[in-house]
Amino acid sequence: MKAIRVPEFGNPEVMKLEEIPEPKAGPGQVLVRVRAAGVNPVDTYIRAGTYARKPELPYTPGIDAAGVVEAVGAGVGRVAKDQRVYLAGTLSGAYAELALCAEAQVHPLPERVSFAQGAAIFVPYVTAYRGLFHRGQAQPGETLLVHGASGGTGIAAVQLARAAGLIVIGTGGTDKGRMLVAEQGAHHVLDHRAPDHLDQLLALTGGRGVDVILEMLANENLGKDLRVLALGGRVVVIGSRGTVEINPRDAMGRDAAILGMTVWNIPEHTMASIHAALGAGLENGALRPVVGQEMPLAEAPRAHLKVMEPGAYGKIVLIP
Numbered sequence: 001m002k003a004i005r006v007p008e009f010g011n012p013e014v015m016k017l018e019e020i021p022e023p024k025a026g027p028g029q030v031l032v033r034v035r036a037a038g039v040n041p042v043d044t045y046i047r048a049g050t051y052a053r054k055p056e057l058p059y060t061p062g063i064d065a066a067g068v069v070e071a072v073g074a075g076v077g078r079v080a081k082d083q084r085v086y087l088a089g090t091l092s093g094a095y096a097e098l099a100l101c102a103e104a105q106v107h108p109l110p111e112r113v114s115f116a117q118g119a120a121i122f123v124p125y126v127t128a129y130r131g132l133f134h135r136g137q138a139q140p141g142e143t144l145l146v147h148g149a150s151g152g153t154g155i156a157a158v159q160l161a162r163a164a165g166l167i168v169i170g171t172g173g174t175d176k177g178r179m180l181v182a183e184q185g186a187h188h189v190l191d192h193r194a195p196d197h198l199d200q201l202l203a204l205t206g207g208r209g210v211d212v213i214l215e216m217l218a219n220e221n222l223g224k225d226l227r228v229l230a231l232g233g234r235v236v237v238i239g240s241r242g243t244v245e246i247n248p249r250d251a252m253g254r255d256a257a258i259l260g261m262t263v264w265n266i267p268e269h270t271m272a273s274i275h276a277a278l279g280a281g282l283e284n285g286a287l288r289p290v291v292g293q294e295m296p297l298a299e300a301p302r303a304h305l306k307v308m309e310p311g312a313y314g315k316i317v318l319i320p
């Protein structure tokens with residue numbers, strides 16, 4: 001089969017499309033023919049060798065994908081051959097024609113959701129769900145700021161929060177991205193490049209501030225976020241690419257909480273519950289992953305450059 005391989009950590013160009021042996025499904029494993037693989041920012045950190053989790057070299061990148069079950073190993077009962085599925089991680093890497101998975105990593109893909117959309121589910125939607133409801137404890141009727149709403153995780157958060165009855169304010173850095181955020185259900189949309197956007201946010205909430213912030217770029221925003229939280233407000237740090245200075249008094253005066261999270265810390269039983277919630281939302285149309293760009297698998301290096309550029313518009317997916 002064809003797969004993207006990384007022989008050494010480095011720039012996007014280290015990724016090459018190669019012919020490698022097809023994996024086989026052992027007991028408790030599922031082999032999936034990949035129809036689309038999702039590109040996440042974390043794929044680039046892992047490839048660069050700067051991430052806490054380092055795979056053994058050489059490796060095939062990619063965590064998210066969707067496709068059709070090609071074969072199941074002994075003892076697999078949750079999915080069957082020819083079933084449409086989305087993947088929540090793999091054992092062998094998602095940027096490939098075939099991906100080997102543990103049974104628990106494979107989830108049914110509802111008919112109304114395309115393969116490309118299926119490749120945009122796991123990291124973005126599980127992160128958004130975990131951040132919003134478990135870490136942030138968001139309640140219907142509360143006000144939410146999705147700080148960085150135009151990308152994969154932000155769009156997921158906007159849809160989840162809107163369906164759950166929150167008042168949603170989302171930000172984007174371009175007109176196109178902001179239009180998308182509004183289309184996906186945000187009640188108000190702001191420009192995170194405008195220096196006064198958090199003053200505008202305070203005005204929108206009558207000076208009260210927001211109950212929950214899902215923060216995609218904490219190194220830029222955390223200090224300022226604390227000043228626009230309502231009493232008892234929570235900031236969930238989802239993304240950060242550096243350090244930041246905060247004034248702890250901004251948190252003290254508001255009984256505010258700063259909560260970190262990573263998708264890798266979610267316990268297995270909680271993960272299963274999140275997938276059940278996402279499956280329901282995908283089935284009834286409340287959750288509609290947005291694919292901004294499809295590229296051939298061979299263009300993985302270009303996709304890695306693109307995902308780190310400003311001007312997000314939903315997800316980038318690779319098509320084998």
Ligand code: NAP
Binds near residue numbers: 042239
């Ligand atoms: P993405 O699709 O590349 O989107 C990035 C988002 O950040 C876009 O909405 C972008 O907006 C926005 N952004 C850029 N500059 C910003 C600023 N100054 N203030 C606020 N937002 C800004 O990436 P993603 O999948 O949504 O992920 C977002 C971040 O969360 C990444 O850093 C990723 O690594 C991290 N993440 C962490 C976890 C976890 O487990 N903790 C899971 C998923 C993602 P424009 O491009 O429109 O400016």
